Amino acid sequence: MSIYPDLRLYIGGEWRKTRDDLTVVNPATEEEIGRLPHARISDLDDALEAAETGFRVWCRTAPRERADIILKASALLRERQEEIARAITAEHGKPLAQARLEVIRGCEFFEWDAGEAVRSYGRVIPSAPGVRYLVHHQPIGVTLGLAPWNFPMSQPARKVAGALAAGCSIILKAAEETPAGALHIARAFHDAGLPKGVLNLVFGTPAEISGHLIRQEAVRLVAFTGSTTVGRHLSGLAAQNDTRALMELGGHAPVIVCEDTDVERAAISGAVRKYRNAGQVCTSPTRFFVHESIFAPFLETFSGRAAATKVGNGMAQDTEMGPLANERRVPALMDLIEDACAKGAELCVGGSPIEGPGYFLKPTVLANVPDDARVMQEEPFGPLAVINPVGSLDEAIARANSVPYGLAAYGFTNRADYIDRMTDEVEAGNLSINTLEASLPETPFGGVKSSGTGREGGTEGLENYMIVKTVSHSMSIV
Known part of the structure; x- marks a missing residue:
């Protein structure tokens, strides 16, 4: 089908295929529409190394420059709305009108967070003469984003937007049933000039990918959207390494x-x-x-x-x-x-x-x-x-x-x-x-009880991708 993209992994600024692949099916017709590369452990290690390198570059990039690249990528996604929407409908089944709106929704996440990228303010805490207490917000580091299949473009967009606006790099594992939306995001950022390694896209066996990457010391945040059962399991893996977990889980x-x-x-x-x-x-x-x-x-x-x-x-x-x-x-x-x-x-x-x-x-x-x-x-x-x-x-x-x-x-x-x-x-x-x-996009979104922890969207959403550092500065040596 000409509307469906050639599916690839995106690691370190390069597109790659693998020997193993998965079938993508149109749920309205049950016909095969694509073959999805299956990441091996070596691919995951390459993605992690690339993300570490990308983070060292991106975290030192001025917030205004980060915002400009995010906005450029969003503009490209808007230009490609029809192509993306048709791919989403082919792989997910939702009506084309809803798929078009989803593309715009994803762009709005990027545009909101791009604006917040230049407003990650710290503060000065009142103190005694000769002493300054300063509060800084800094990007947390390499993020692992795990996105579900129900919104193939806007759900990955939420995680990529938050990470990149905060100054983090991200390894994104989008859903194997619906990979095209995430692939189009990676294409747009590639074309917008995002430094290599800042965004990496992998697919494969979900348990293998999460089990391998969450245990890595370099991964500082796990951002997951999905079922409560899986979220609790991933939170447990993250807790073993004291890794921060952002969980948007089930509802009713x-x-x-x-x-x-x-x-x-x-x-x-x-x-x-x-x-x-x-x-x-x-x-x-x-x-x-x-x-x-x-x-x-x-x-x-x-x-x-x-x-x-x-x-x-x-x-x-x-x-x-x-x-x-x-x-x-x-x-x-x-x-x-x-x-x-x-x-x-x-x-x-x-x-x-x-x-x-x-x-x-x-x-x-x-x-x-x-x-x-x-x-x-x-x-x-x-x-x-x-x-x-x-x-x-x-x-x-x-x-x-x-x-x-x-x-x-x-x-x-x-x-x-x-x-x-x-x-x-x-x-x-x-x-x-x-x-x-x-x-x-401008409101914080998340749950209570078994519906998760943390928030996506709004100013609160960006805080999940950042650490707070307090600096005490005395005018004389004590």
Whole structure:
């Protein structure tokens, strides 16, 4: 397919192939679209050596120069938007319109962090005469970035943007199922004149790559986005070396719909956002807790919009939802649906695969799902919504907080006292009221409880890639 790039590793400013490779499949057609080089241990060691060399250059590069290169790369990505978007749709399946927006979203991460690169201010702490206490922020060193498959361009962009803006070098391992977005990032920075070794891109066996590189003394930060199970394992590996870990892990986002809200607006916007990216989003609204007085019209409107969602190949102009990104997700979701129905849940819409090639599942709505159903505790990470009635805000908040996750949460209300209650009591790193937008480049993003540690985005995001050094300066020898 001419829209799909020639896949390579990027190490020390050079593109390389390996003898071993992996198959990349279009999830809408199940056809092979590319062959991905598989990094060997020697490739990983080369990437680490290159990153160490690149860091020595990049950390001494003026912040304004770093920002200029980041902005130049972002401009190139914007110019190549259509090419990148089509590659993303081919490998991931998401509708082309969503892929185009993802490219822009990734560029916005670069542009925001480029601006922050020149604002990594320190401070002077008031002290006695003849003494100065100075606080400096310095890049932490070589970073290992581990990005997931659900957003092939914007997720790697977040990690590369933070590292490069702070003055770090990075070894990026992007997802093997969806490698094209990360490859296009590396191309853009190569063409923008980034010094060799500052950005390195590898693919292969995830456990082998993380197990080898996290143990290396030169790696000072591990930045991971993915499941809680894998994140805990990686955090354990990092802890063995006292390596800093930035973890953005699983979610199971609740949506509290209060009795005073606009029912149609909340239901339609909830359904549209639920099936974006086929629900394969860590912030996807999933557990809807709707006040019993408006439950019936909310469920009817939401289910109608879900049933009307146009499912198909992401390259088709009218497609609203594409396939699941990989074959294993269909049976995993069917297990959750069947378990809920066996325990008494009502299947309102969907609930079955779509016949033909591709990993397609109908947009699904379950209602009146009992608390002992697995889907009430396990993140489905797919086009599956759960809608349950509640009798009060107290009950809604208690049920929203009943899972071990706390990444994103949402609320619909026009009452100031309800907003205050949710702000104070909902356990989430990101709470959105009357909107389903969970994060922006300028806002810090991350979770609480089992949803991770640290933040990406905003000024707080850049701090993860830096160390704080206090310098005490006396005017005379003591």
